[in-house]
Each structure stands twice: as C-alpha cells, then as structure tokens.
Amino acid sequence: MARRHEPLSVPATHDAGTALHLPPCGEVRRCGKWRWRRPRHGLAMKLLPGFAALVLIGGVVLAGFAGLLIAAGGEAADLPWRYVASVVRFTVLQATLSTVLSILLGAALALALARRARFPGRDAFIAALNLASVLPQVVAAFGIVAVAGRAGWLGESARLVGLELGGWIYGLPGILIAHVFFNAPLAARVFLAVLAAVPGEHWRLAAQLGMRPLALFRLIDWPVLKREAPALAALIFLLCFTSFAIVLMLGGGPRAATLEVAIYESVRFDVDFARAGLLALLQVLICLGFALPVLWLVRRPGESAAIGAAIARPDTALPAARAVDAVVLAIAALLVLPPLLAVALAGIAGLASLISADVARATLTSFAIAIPAALLALALALGLAVSARRLVASGRIIRASAMTLPAGLILAVPPVALSAGLFVVLRPIADPFALSIPLIILVNALMALPFVLRQVEPPIVLSAERYGPLAESLGITGIWRLKLVDWPILRRPLLAALAIATAYSLGDLGVAAFFGSGNLVTLPLLLFERMGAYRMAESASVALLLAILVLTLFLAAQRWSGDPLARSR
Amino acid sequence: MPRFIHSAAALSLAVALTLALTGAPARAEDEKPVLTVYTYSSFISEWGPGGPIKERFEAECGCELEWVSTDDAGTLLSRLKLEGEGTDADVVLGLDTNLMAEAEATGLFQPHGVEAGALELPVPWTDATFLPFDWGWFAFVYDETRLPNPPESLTALVEAEDAPAIVIQDPRTSSPGLGLLVWMKEVFGDGAGDAWAKLAPKVVTVTQGWSEAYGLFLEGEADMVLSYTTSPAYHQIVEGDDAKKAAIFPEGHGMQVEVAGITRVTDNAELARAFLRFMLSEPFQSAIPERNWMYPAGLPAASLPPAFGALPTPEKSLLTAPEQFAENRRTWIDEWLAAMSR
Structure with missing residues (x-):
C-alpha cells in the first residue's frame, strides 16, 4: 500500500519549491537503510528515555504483584476453573464485539469529521466526543439508561406509539452500547489526529490527478487508518476486557461479568490475596495473549518529507460522500449526545449542592492530582515514543511496538489488586498516608499513559520520518531541532494529549481504595459518596461539574492548538 | 527533544514532591x-x-x-x-x-x-x-404511585407470574447482595436455588453496589429495589416524599x-x-x-x-450466625450463579 502512494509526495514536494528532495521509502524495511542521525553513543543510550519509562511501569506492576505474593504468605490459591472459564468466554465475546464496533464507528466518524472540516458546532461536537470517552463509567451508564432504559426517553416515546420496548438494553446490547459510547470517540480522536497529519501535498496531487473518492480512500486514508488500527484495537480490547461496574449494571444478570468481578470479590469478601493475585495474573496473561499479535500486525508505511501546508481534501463536495458523512455523524451524535444531555439534565436539580466547601476541596484535590499526573504521563509517553521512533528509524518495527505495548498492559492490572499490592510493599518503607498523593499521581499517570501515547506517538514518528534526514543534513540538533522541526508538528498533539491525560485523571478513581485517609476526596469519590448517601441529585451535580470541567479543558486545548482541519480552507 | 523531556519530567517531579511534602497530613504534636x-x-x-x-x-x-x-x-x-x-x-x-x-x-x-x-x-x-x-432489615423498597399493589410476601414475589420488575445487587461485590442471598436461604432453605431461578426473569439487572441499584430504581428502571426498611425515612425526612415504602414480608426479613x-x-x-x-x-x-x-x-x-x-417493622428477624455464613458463602454464591443462569 505504501508503494502505491509513494509517487504522490515526490512531485508534490518539488512543486512546493522546497529543498526537500528525498527518495521516498518504499517498503518499511528499506527505510532502515536510512540513518537520519549517526548514533554517537550507540542505540542503547538513545533508548534511555523509553527504558526509563518501561522500568517505572514494570516496577509498579511488579511491586503490585510482589505485594500480593507477600500478603498471600505462601497460601496456595485454588481457582474455580469452570467459573473462570465461563466468565472469560463471555468477556472475550463482549470485548471482541465492542472493539470491532468501536473501531468501525470510530474510523467512519474520523473520516466524516476530516471531510467536513467546517460545520456549525463542530468544535463543540468534538469536545463532546472527547468528554464521552473520559466520563466515569457509572455516570455514563446512568446517562445511557436515561435514554435507552425501560423508563428512558426511547422507551417512553415508543410507548406513545404503542410499542413496548421493555428492558432490551440489559444484556449484551447494553454492554456493547456503553463500550462503543466510550471507545468509538476514543478511536475517532486518534484516527482524526493521524488523518490530520496527512501531508497537504497528497490532497493537492490527488486533486490534480482527479482521483475519485473511493481511490482517495484506498490510497490515502486506508493506509493511515490501517497503521493505527492494531494498537488502538489492542487498547480498546483491554479496556472492555477489564470493564467492571458497567458490565454488571447493564449486563442484566450474573453471567455478564468479567474477571475483574472475581478479583474484587477475592479482595473484599474472601480477603484471599493468593486468589486475587492469581486471577490478576491470569487477566494480565490473557490480555497479553490478545495484545501480542498486534506486534506483528503493525506495518508502518514510510513517510516522506512534506511542506506542512494545510490543503483541503478534494473529496468533500460529492453528494454521495456528503450523504455517507451525514449518516455517520448522525449515528455518532445519537449515540453520544443524548446520554450526555441526560447527565447534564440530571445534574441541574442538585446544583445548589455544589456550593459547598467539600466540593471546592474535592475540585482542588482532583486538579492537584490530575495536573502532575498528566505531566508525568506526557513525559513518559514522550520517552517511550522518542525511543520507539529511534527503533523505527533503524528498521526495528517490532521492537518499536514492543517498546510501547507494555504501556497499555497496565490497564490489565486490576486497580484493587494493584492498590493492595502496593500498599503491602510500601508500608514497611513509609507511612502510606504520606505517600498516598504521590502514589495516586503515579498510578493515575500510568493509567492515562496508554491514551496519551496513542495521541503523541504518531506525530513524533512522523516528524522524524519527514524531517529527520533534512534536519540531520543541515546539522539542526538539540534545542533548535526541537524548536524548528519537532515543535511545529508536536504542539497540537501535545496540548491535546495533555488535556486528555488531565481529563482521564480527573475522572479516575485510581488506587484510592486502600490509601484514602478521609481528607483525600476527589470529585469522582465525592460523586460516589453522595450516591451512597441517597443524595442522587447532588451526586449528579458533581457529575455535571466534572463534565463541565472536562469539556472546558478540551475546548481550551482545541482553541490554543487550533484544529488543523478547521483551518484548512 | 530530550531537553523538553527533561524539563517536563523535572517539572512533574517537582510538583509531585511539593505535593508529597505539603499533602502529608501533619501529625498533631500536642x-x-x-x-x-x-x-x-x-x-x-x-x-x-x-x-x-x-x-x-x-x-x-x-x-x-x-x-x-x-x-x-x-x-x-x-x-x-x-x-x-x-x-x-x-x-x-x-x-x-x-x-x-x-x-x-x-x-x-x-x-x-x-x-x-x-x-x-x-x-x-x-x-x-x-x-x-x-x-437494619433488608427490604424491597417501592414507590406506591408506581406500584400500588406490591407482593405481600417473599414467596409471592418469587412465585407470581406478573410480579414487579426488581433490581438487586451482586452478592459477589455487595453487602446487601449477600444479605438477600442469606435471606432467601433462611426462607427457602434447600429450595433457594429453585426460588432464585423463578425470581430470575423478574430481575432487571444485578449491580455492583447498592448505589447503582437504588439509582436505577429512582430512575424508574425497576418497580422494586433491594434496600433497607429505613430507606423510606430518607425520602420522608429529606425530600418530604411519602410515596416510597418498604414491603414487609411475613416470612421475616434478613438483617x-x-x-x-x-x-x-x-x-x-x-x-x-x-x-x-x-x-x-x-x-x-x-x-x-x-x-x-x-x-x-x-x-x-x-x-x-x-x-x-412510624416505619412499619417486620414480625420476624432472620440472622444467620457469622460462622455458619462464612462456611457456606461460597456454596450459596455458586448455587445463586447456577440458578440465575438457568
């Protein structure tokens, strides 16, 4: 596929009158012959940031497991294998379906948004999509139920015309809807970012050649989507595999459960850490089993230099494309907007309860955790991505994927087990209360890392593939390379990634389970506490506040960074 | 690039450290x-x-x-x-x-x-x-404006063909969920498995915790929710709402x-x-x-x-001895899982 579009960029760069005139990479491996920077300290030194990040991730996970092992104190765990097998079977089914649906809708949505670079409310719509993907699970579940539940808007309207929908949502449909609600926007966000990074020359040339929309999709969009899809699918599969509260709540019965349910049970009711550890290990291994093949699926078509000018896609005017995009946007809007609206409406009744010292304190605590966590996540993601791009540069594609894959696997470690394990390991060293904030920051950063990485890795690799050789030949290195070469390409994705990481940390409960001290109440915790005290309306208001904060964050990030597609005309 | 990473890492480390130092609760020295x-x-x-x-x-x-x-x-x-x-x-x-x-x-x-x-x-x-x-006593709570004729006994709830839709909590993850498990066992004994199988079609969903179940009930997703006999007092005292009631069953209530x-x-x-x-x-x-x-x-x-x-109270209270409960919990949950999946 890469070979097909190679002629596109060369004349385009010519025609742009720049000095960039590089033989394009045909096959991925041939790119390996291209050394952009002569390694001065050897490759190993260059990979230091990535390895440092990996050591941190590995250290936290291993410490968690070691803690569980210590807590188990040599007790042997016995697992109810038949039960585990049936749970895993159902989980694989729902996670696979959820992933496929999310990726398909996400890709269609990204294409539609890329083609429709301007329509009223586009910015707000994208921010709403982003919001959907970071809402706390229970909040989203209530939003979905308010729309599609037995007494939801859908059911009530159907009743008006004499149709009884009943509780159709409770079961696999509900689980799939909820998972697509979270993950299609996630997929769309990542796909949209890589589509936005397609060089303008491609579009200009495509227009000059009079390419039809289908050819355009096949030659330009498809290779780009295909490049990101495997890693993204692995991430979404992992999220659905470990999803917990929502699977129970919308699953309709005990058959709809994940391994996470059994792990939770073994920590809280059995108080059996051996079993918890074994189940957690099993979950990590299964996830690894599903994620590893991704390494061999990843094929990165080489990129060549581009002028970086924004040029509009030529396939926006066609009526058929218009119709398809309208349908896709409508489906996405119907999936995402009504539940968000329901969340907002539910929050209005208890708005007065937001004027309280508890809410102010929780908001500050949440930001005090989320901002450092986001910076740390971004630093780790940059470390991994920079090392991965060095590996890509030297032709080691599989190793490059291996470098970034473990970042996602942290999501397979059950938070309650991780929390218990870390507690055991740290307690002899220090007072867990004193460590609670740094620890929650660390774990939140690690949990946000996979999302941040999906956002920043593509542009980092692109920047090197496009401008690495030129920068090298001109002797631009260090801070100047950062300023002149990387920054213009990275500014947007980095800001977006920072907003995303902050949003994930704001909405995340993290490992507070064992480390709370009563003073440490974040917004999601406050939300749950209020729910547990019958204060459903007041809890919904906290959800609304959280949603408004996250939405503002995304809109601000969009404003500062300037949406590339919105300007391309 | 590395410069940028360094500064980002240093910045976050500094922030984390500051927080660690200031965030640690100061031990009172008196x-x-x-x-x-x-x-x-x-x-x-x-x-x-x-x-x-x-x-x-x-x-x-x-x-x-x-x-x-x-x-x-x-x-x-x-x-x-x-x-x-x-x-x-x-x-x-x-x-x-x-x-x-x-x-x-x-x-x-x-x-x-x-x-x-x-x-x-x-x-x-x-x-x-x-x-x-x-x-507290566990009880099924309902809203009498939505359910004017609640079942009059646990047996009626289990047996009735057109019994109301209920939402309960998962005994694997929730205390009230376990409470219902024990309650059913106390009332139906060896027949608990069959009773669960008969109840299953009326169960809208099984949630992780009490909050989600109660929230779903308030949203109108179910006619009854497993909660406590004291729940209506909250609605009365805080919301001035007299319509929420707990159904009192003659077989007795789990505690x-x-x-x-x-x-x-x-x-x-x-x-x-x-x-x-x-x-x-x-x-x-x-x-x-x-x-x-x-x-x-x-x-x-x-x-x-x-x-x-003023809350109505059950005649009979059912409480399983903690040791007996601990011994049997696993078996009862397995029985529940099998019956609900039938």
Whole structure:
C-alpha cells in the first residue's frame, strides 16, 4: 500500500519549491537503510528515555504483584476453573464485539469529521466526543439508561406509539452500547489526529490527478487508518476486557461479568490475596495473549518529507460522500449526545449542592492530582515514543511496538489488586498516608499513559520520518531541532494529549481504595459518596461539574492548538 | 527533544514532591492521646455521622479522634489483614455480620470488655469481640404511585407470574447482595436455588453496589429495589416524599448489623473501650438515624426521629450466625450463579 502512494509526495514536494528532495521509502524495511542521525553513543543510550519509562511501569506492576505474593504468605490459591472459564468466554465475546464496533464507528466518524472540516458546532461536537470517552463509567451508564432504559426517553416515546420496548438494553446490547459510547470517540480522536497529519501535498496531487473518492480512500486514508488500527484495537480490547461496574449494571444478570468481578470479590469478601493475585495474573496473561499479535500486525508505511501546508481534501463536495458523512455523524451524535444531555439534565436539580466547601476541596484535590499526573504521563509517553521512533528509524518495527505495548498492559492490572499490592510493599518503607498523593499521581499517570501515547506517538514518528534526514543534513540538533522541526508538528498533539491525560485523571478513581485517609476526596469519590448517601441529585451535580470541567479543558486545548482541519480552507 | 523531556519530567517531579511534602497530613504534636478509628468512607463523608461524632467524643475524652477510611467495609477488613500486627487502628468501626467471622479469624481483635447493657436489637447479641452500633432489615423498597399493589410476601414475589420488575445487587461485590442471598436461604432453605431461578426473569439487572441499584430504581428502571426498611425515612425526612415504602414480608426479613471492635495491638485499650461505651451512648447514637439511615443499636424506639418511629417493622428477624455464613458463602454464591443462569 505504501508503494502505491509513494509517487504522490515526490512531485508534490518539488512543486512546493522546497529543498526537500528525498527518495521516498518504499517498503518499511528499506527505510532502515536510512540513518537520519549517526548514533554517537550507540542505540542503547538513545533508548534511555523509553527504558526509563518501561522500568517505572514494570516496577509498579511488579511491586503490585510482589505485594500480593507477600500478603498471600505462601497460601496456595485454588481457582474455580469452570467459573473462570465461563466468565472469560463471555468477556472475550463482549470485548471482541465492542472493539470491532468501536473501531468501525470510530474510523467512519474520523473520516466524516476530516471531510467536513467546517460545520456549525463542530468544535463543540468534538469536545463532546472527547468528554464521552473520559466520563466515569457509572455516570455514563446512568446517562445511557436515561435514554435507552425501560423508563428512558426511547422507551417512553415508543410507548406513545404503542410499542413496548421493555428492558432490551440489559444484556449484551447494553454492554456493547456503553463500550462503543466510550471507545468509538476514543478511536475517532486518534484516527482524526493521524488523518490530520496527512501531508497537504497528497490532497493537492490527488486533486490534480482527479482521483475519485473511493481511490482517495484506498490510497490515502486506508493506509493511515490501517497503521493505527492494531494498537488502538489492542487498547480498546483491554479496556472492555477489564470493564467492571458497567458490565454488571447493564449486563442484566450474573453471567455478564468479567474477571475483574472475581478479583474484587477475592479482595473484599474472601480477603484471599493468593486468589486475587492469581486471577490478576491470569487477566494480565490473557490480555497479553490478545495484545501480542498486534506486534506483528503493525506495518508502518514510510513517510516522506512534506511542506506542512494545510490543503483541503478534494473529496468533500460529492453528494454521495456528503450523504455517507451525514449518516455517520448522525449515528455518532445519537449515540453520544443524548446520554450526555441526560447527565447534564440530571445534574441541574442538585446544583445548589455544589456550593459547598467539600466540593471546592474535592475540585482542588482532583486538579492537584490530575495536573502532575498528566505531566508525568506526557513525559513518559514522550520517552517511550522518542525511543520507539529511534527503533523505527533503524528498521526495528517490532521492537518499536514492543517498546510501547507494555504501556497499555497496565490497564490489565486490576486497580484493587494493584492498590493492595502496593500498599503491602510500601508500608514497611513509609507511612502510606504520606505517600498516598504521590502514589495516586503515579498510578493515575500510568493509567492515562496508554491514551496519551496513542495521541503523541504518531506525530513524533512522523516528524522524524519527514524531517529527520533534512534536519540531520543541515546539522539542526538539540534545542533548535526541537524548536524548528519537532515543535511545529508536536504542539497540537501535545496540548491535546495533555488535556486528555488531565481529563482521564480527573475522572479516575485510581488506587484510592486502600490509601484514602478521609481528607483525600476527589470529585469522582465525592460523586460516589453522595450516591451512597441517597443524595442522587447532588451526586449528579458533581457529575455535571466534572463534565463541565472536562469539556472546558478540551475546548481550551482545541482553541490554543487550533484544529488543523478547521483551518484548512 | 530530550531537553523538553527533561524539563517536563523535572517539572512533574517537582510538583509531585511539593505535593508529597505539603499533602502529608501533619501529625498533631500536642500531648493529647490520639485514638485511631478505621471506618468506611461514607461514614465520615459530608452527610455521614463521622463529623458530629468526632466533635462530640473529643468534647468529653480529652483526646483526638482520628478517622482513617477505606472505600467500603470489605476493603476495611482487607486493609486490616494487610497491616496485620502493625496496624495503627485502635478501633475498627463498620464491619458487618457478613464479615465478622473473617475478621475474628484474623486474630487481630480483643474482647471488647464493655458492659453493653440492653441493646436495641431485634435479636440477642452475645458476641464478646464485636459490639453493634447500628442495624437494619433488608427490604424491597417501592414507590406506591408506581406500584400500588406490591407482593405481600417473599414467596409471592418469587412465585407470581406478573410480579414487579426488581433490581438487586451482586452478592459477589455487595453487602446487601449477600444479605438477600442469606435471606432467601433462611426462607427457602434447600429450595433457594429453585426460588432464585423463578425470581430470575423478574430481575432487571444485578449491580455492583447498592448505589447503582437504588439509582436505577429512582430512575424508574425497576418497580422494586433491594434496600433497607429505613430507606423510606430518607425520602420522608429529606425530600418530604411519602410515596416510597418498604414491603414487609411475613416470612421475616434478613438483617445487617454493623459492628465495631478493639484491635489486639492497640496501646490505647482504655481509650478504645471508652469510645465503644461512647458509641452506645446518646451523643453517638443520635447521629445514626438521619446520617447513616439505619436503626441505632443503643437508642430506645421512643428517642428515634418520628419518621423512623412510624416505619412499619417486620414480625420476624432472620440472622444467620457469622460462622455458619462464612462456611457456606461460597456454596450459596455458586448455587445463586447456577440458578440465575438457568
């Protein structure tokens, strides 16, 4: 596929009158012959940031497991294998379906948004999509139920015309809807970012050649989507595999459960850490089993230099494309907007309860955790991505994927087990209360890392593939390379990634389970506490506040960074 | 590029360190003895009883009461087990009858040694380690404007063809969920499996915790929800809503009793005992009804808020002995899983 579009960029760069005139990479491996920077300290030194990040991730996970092992104190765990097998079977089914649906809708949505670079409310719509993907699970579940539940808007309207929908949502449909609600926007966000990074020359040339929309999709969009899809699918599969509260709540019965349910049970009711550890290990291994093949699926078509000018896609005017995009946007809007609206409406009744010292304190605590966590996540993601791009540069594609894959696997470690394990390991060293904030920051950063990485890795690799050789030949290195070469390409994705990481940390409960001290109440915790005290309306208001904060964050990030597609005309 | 990474890393490290240094709770340096009480987080949340209780106890004990919380009762026990002999807890408050046997088995508690006097409990209490501070009957709660004719017995709920839709909690993850499991077992004995299979089609969904189930009920997703007989009091007192009722069943109702105990390793045993005595006195007990929405274990019915006094009560209380429960929990859950999946 890469070979097909190679002629596109060369004349385009010519025609742009720049000095960039590089033989394009045909096959991925041939790119390996291209050394952009002569390694001065050897490759190993260059990979230091990535390895440092990996050591941190590995250290936290291993410490968690070691803690569980210590807590188990040599007790042997016995697992109810038949039960585990049936749970895993159902989980694989729902996670696979959820992933496929999310990726398909996400890709269609990204294409539609890329083609429709301007329509009223586009910015707000994208921010709403982003919001959907970071809402706390229970909040989203209530939003979905308010729309599609037995007494939801859908059911009530159907009743008006004499149709009884009943509780159709409770079961696999509900689980799939909820998972697509979270993950299609996630997929769309990542796909949209890589589509936005397609060089303008491609579009200009495509227009000059009079390419039809289908050819355009096949030659330009498809290779780009295909490049990101495997890693993204692995991430979404992992999220659905470990999803917990929502699977129970919308699953309709005990058959709809994940391994996470059994792990939770073994920590809280059995108080059996051996079993918890074994189940957690099993979950990590299964996830690894599903994620590893991704390494061999990843094929990165080489990129060549581009002028970086924004040029509009030529396939926006066609009526058929218009119709398809309208349908896709409508489906996405119907999936995402009504539940968000329901969340907002539910929050209005208890708005007065937001004027309280508890809410102010929780908001500050949440930001005090989320901002450092986001910076740390971004630093780790940059470390991994920079090392991965060095590996890509030297032709080691599989190793490059291996470098970034473990970042996602942290999501397979059950938070309650991780929390218990870390507690055991740290307690002899220090007072867990004193460590609670740094620890929650660390774990939140690690949990946000996979999302941040999906956002920043593509542009980092692109920047090197496009401008690495030129920068090298001109002797631009260090801070100047950062300023002149990387920054213009990275500014947007980095800001977006920072907003995303902050949003994930704001909405995340993290490992507070064992480390709370009563003073440490974040917004999601406050939300749950209020729910547990019958204060459903007041809890919904906290959800609304959280949603408004996250939405503002995304809109601000969009404003500062300037949406590339919105300007391309 | 590396420069950028370095500065980003340095910045986040600096922020984290600052937070670590400033965020760590400063230990009071005065001479007052500190009593450390572990509890679950909602007990000390903004509307929970923890705040007033701390104030009232400190007014009379000449000490400082330090609450330490985990997110729920299950985690409370896990945390205690993880800490073992090294625990900082003097008192653990908030375990329930479902967790008592496991807690006893850790060997981390000592006899409470408090002369409890007459407890306001519908069942006799003889445990030497744990003292109850509040309790409640499990019940199916409904809204009479939506369900004018609720089933008149648990059997009717199970058997009826057109019985109302219910939402319950998962016994694998929730205390009320376990409570219903035990309740069904007490009423139906060996027939519990069949009873669950008959109930299954009426179950809209099974949630992780009480909050989600109750929220779904309030949203109108189910006609009845598994909660407590005291739930209607909340709606009456706080919302002025008289329509929420608990269905009272003649077979009797399962119970939850919340308890506290003194750890074996405490070096404040006297103070801890003083706290347990305080726990059964009026200043503590009066904070329970309208802040924890349970029946206080040491307050006579006459002293309850009127809305509580007016609640209908079951004739019969069903409470399985903690040891028997701990022994059978696994089997009962497996039976439940099999029956619900039939």
